[in-house]
Amino acid sequence: MSLIALLGATEIGLIFALVALGVLISFRILNFPDLTADGSFPLGGAVAATLIAGGHDPWLATLAGTVAGGLAGLTTAWLNVRLNILQLLASILVMIALYSVNLRIMGAPNMPLIGATTVFSPFIAQAPDSQYLIQPMVLAVIVVIAKLALDAFFASQAGLAMRATGANPRMARSQGIPTDRMVLIGMALSNALIALAGALYVQTQGGADISMGIGTIVVGLAAVIIGETLIPGRTIMIATLAAVLGALVYRLFIALALNADFIGLQAQDLNLITAALVGFALVLPSIKRKIAARRSASTKRNTANDAR
Amino acid sequence: MMRANGLYKTFNPGTPIENPALRGASLDIPQGQFVTVIGSNGAGKSTFLNAISGDLIVDQGTIEIAGRDVTRLSAWQRAGLVARVFQDPMAGTCEALTIEENLAIAWQRGEKRGLRGSLNSSLRSLFRDKLATLKLGLENRLTDHMGLLSGGQRQAVSLLMASLKPSQILLLDEHTAALDPKTAAFVLELTDQIVRENKLTAMMVTHSMRQALDHGDRTVMLHQGRVVLDVAGADRAKMDVPDLLAMFERTRGEALADDALLLG
Ligand SMILES: Nc1ncnc2c1ncn2[C@@H]1O[C@H](COP(=O)(O)OP(=O)(O)OP(=O)(O)O)[C@@H](O)[C@H]1O
Numbered sequence: 100m101s102l103i104a105l106l107g108a109t110e111i112g113l114i115f116a117l118v119a120l121g122v123l124i125s126f127r128i129l130n131f132p133d134l135t136a137d138g139s140f141p142l143g144g145a146v147a148a149t150l151i152a153g154g155h156d157p158w159l160a161t162l163a164g165t166v167a168g169g170l171a172g173l174t175t176a177w178l179n180v181r182l183n184i185l186q187l188l189a190s191i192l193v194m195i196a197l198y199s200v201n202l203r204i205m206g207a208p209n210m211p212l213i214g215a216t217t218v219f220s221p222f223i224a225q226a227p228d229s230q231y232l233i234q235p236m237v238l239a240v241i242v243v244i245a246k247l248a249l250d251a252f253f254a255s256q257a258g259l260a261m262r263a264t265g266a267n268p269r270m271a272r273s274q275g276i277p278t279d280r281m282v283l284i285g286m287a288l289s290n291a292l293i294a295l296a297g298a299l300y301v302q303t304q305g306g307a308d309i310s311m312g313i314g315t316i317v318v319g320l321a322a323v324i325i326g327e328t329l330i331p332g333r334t335i336m337i338a339t340l341a342a343v344l345g346a347l348v349y350r351l352f353i354a355l356a357l358n359a360d361f362i363g364l365q366a367q368d369l370n371l372i373t374a375a376l377v378g379f380a381l382v383l384p385s386i387k388r389k390i391a392a393r394r395s396a397s398t399k400r401n402t403a404n405d406a407r
Numbered sequence: 408m409m410r411a412n413g414l415y416k417t418f419n420p421g422t423p424i425e426n427p428a429l430r431g432a433s434l435d436i437p438q439g440q441f442v443t444v445i446g447s448n449g450a451g452k453s454t455f456l457n458a459i460s461g462d463l464i465v466d467q468g469t470i471e472i473a474g475r476d477v478t479r480l481s482a483w484q485r486a487g488l489v490a491r492v493f494q495d496p497m498a499g500t501c502e503a504l505t506i507e508e509n510l511a512i513a514w515q516r517g518e519k520r521g522l523r524g525s526l527n528s529s530l531r532s533l534f535r536d537k538l539a540t541l542k543l544g545l546e547n548r549l550t551d552h553m554g555l556l557s558g559g560q561r562q563a564v565s566l567l568m569a570s571l572k573p574s575q576i577l578l579l580d581e582h583t584a585a586l587d588p589k590t591a592a593f594v595l596e597l598t599d600q601i602v603r604e605n606k607l608t609a610m611m612v613t614h615s616m617r618q619a620l621d622h623g624d625r626t627v628m629l630h631q632g633r634v635v636l637d638v639a640g641a642d643r644a645k646m647d648v649p650d651l652l653a654m655f656e657r658t659r660g661e662a663l664a665d666d667a668l669l670l671g
Pocket residue numbers: 418419426427428446447448449450451452453454455
């Protein structure tokens with residue numbers, strides 16, 4: 100694989116690290132199976148792309164995309180905690196609705212950003228030949244800031260309250276934690292991060308596309324699960340680190356798989372590989388358990404025999 | 408001080424499985440009193456405690472804690488007044504969080520939680536001192552996950568959590584039921600000690616008449632969602648389990664007779 104391809108994979112991996120951090124909050128911390136991501140990722144992209152194309156400041160556009168994602172997450176949470184719609188169903192409703200919303204925002208199925216001023220433009224202007232190097236560097240800084248900010252938040256009083264909400268809501272309420280409010284805030288935070296990823300994605304890819312969100316949640320989950328397998332650990336700092344690394348490893352793995360001509364995989368096989376990978380990662384823990392159980396059963400049998 | 412007045416709660420109203428769990432339950436507990444609660448399965452003891460904690464909202468009646476009408480407040484809004492320990496050792500703590508994180512959550516029971524750090528060195532040393540009083544060696548395991556502790560250790564920590572911050576009433580719903588006899592005795596003794604030291608107002612549900620008489624200042628019996636027996640002071644002091652059992656049978660017979668009259 101060439102250096103450029105490697106940096107390209109790193110760049111997308113860093114963007115999906117933000118998605119993974121968002122998925123970590125919903126699926127792992129709040130225990131809220133949330134598929135809004137497939138809508139909030141392109142929502143962030145659509146809002147940012149539309150504003151940038153309209154000549155607005157790219158940072159402001161990115162911020163607007165992020166806030167829009169937060170509102171999407173808030174809507175999903177609201178459907179669940181106020182209207183008692185099942186978590187998964189609530190998120191699917193919002194995801195579907197966002198497809199129309201995104202089309203409305205862009206006014207067309209896609210919005211090119213060729214030559215537009217993005218958040219990366221000022222940095223690229225300093226070293227015009229090294230765009231492929233500078234974009235991942237800027238993204239890395241953003242990801243590190245996001246990771247550290249989340250670590251700090253989840254160590255705070257409110258952050259701990261949010262973790263308790265996901266881990267044991269009844270206990271949380273008995274301690275005076277407004278669990279409904281925690282779910283609303285947490286889901287907003289989660290989808291804001293995912294939309295931020297979308298807003299940055301369109302600026303690296305030269306435009307937004309209505310179908311860019313397909314499979315976002317699966318990739319985010321893949322990153323979280325791969326990360327947990329690579330560096331298991333129950334502290335927040337390790338969990339966020341694992342999510343970021345999981346996203347990077349996942350994208351590198353995909354790039355390698357697509358690059359290895361002898362396997363014969365092509366870009367259109369991406370979703371199939373992802374689904375297979377996530378499916379495998381999901382059953383891995385139960386396979387491990389089964390093997391461990393069988394082993395301990397046979398040890399017991401052996402000791403029983405020895406005793407006899 | 409806690410005052411429950413004529414509480415009614417019916418589960419699944421208007422359906423074939425309609426179940427009137429509370430039918431006019433009333434109880435007045437003055438400041439600093441420790442009440443033990445007995446009653447057969449399904450008598451409504453847990454429902455009564457859940458009504459006081461706000462885990463469920465009653466259909467009728469009023470609940471006052473420390474002079475405040477809390478009848479319509481949800482559980483998290485009452486948490487500043489109510490402390491509780493659940494029957495299931497898993498229920499009162501977060502197993503995914505560490506011991507110190509669980510204590511930090513309890514340290515802020517009923518308070519507003521902001522962006523300030525949830526733990527610091529002075530809090531940790533306070534937690535260490537408090538854990539040392541349990542004599543379980545937990546003071547050296549602050550960063551261990553709660554899930555690693557045994558049921559008894561967890562209930563002991565739950566009790567500690569319930570007493571970290573002052574409360575107007577402490578609710579204990581069969582909090583030793585899931586423990587082996589020796590551990591149960593230890594947790595019960597710890598309960599007495601914590602209630603005494605902090606001069607807590609408390610309600611403890613138990614299935615053991617022995618425990619009901621040996622602990623606390625007053626014993627009430629619930630039957631079919633009502634308080635049917637209430638003994639304290641000298642009457643209670645000279646009571647033994649057979650006396651209580653006899654009273655239990657008698658009130659139950661009367662209640663049955665009442666129902667028979669109603670049905671007839
Ligand atoms: N959430 C619920 N939904 C429906 N019915 C319920 C619910 N909780 C309790 N009940 C019913 O209400 C009645 C009183 O239950 P409760 O749990 O208060 O009894 P209890 O006195 O605590 O009994 P136990 O000694 O077995 O714990 C029972 O008939 C029970 O089946």
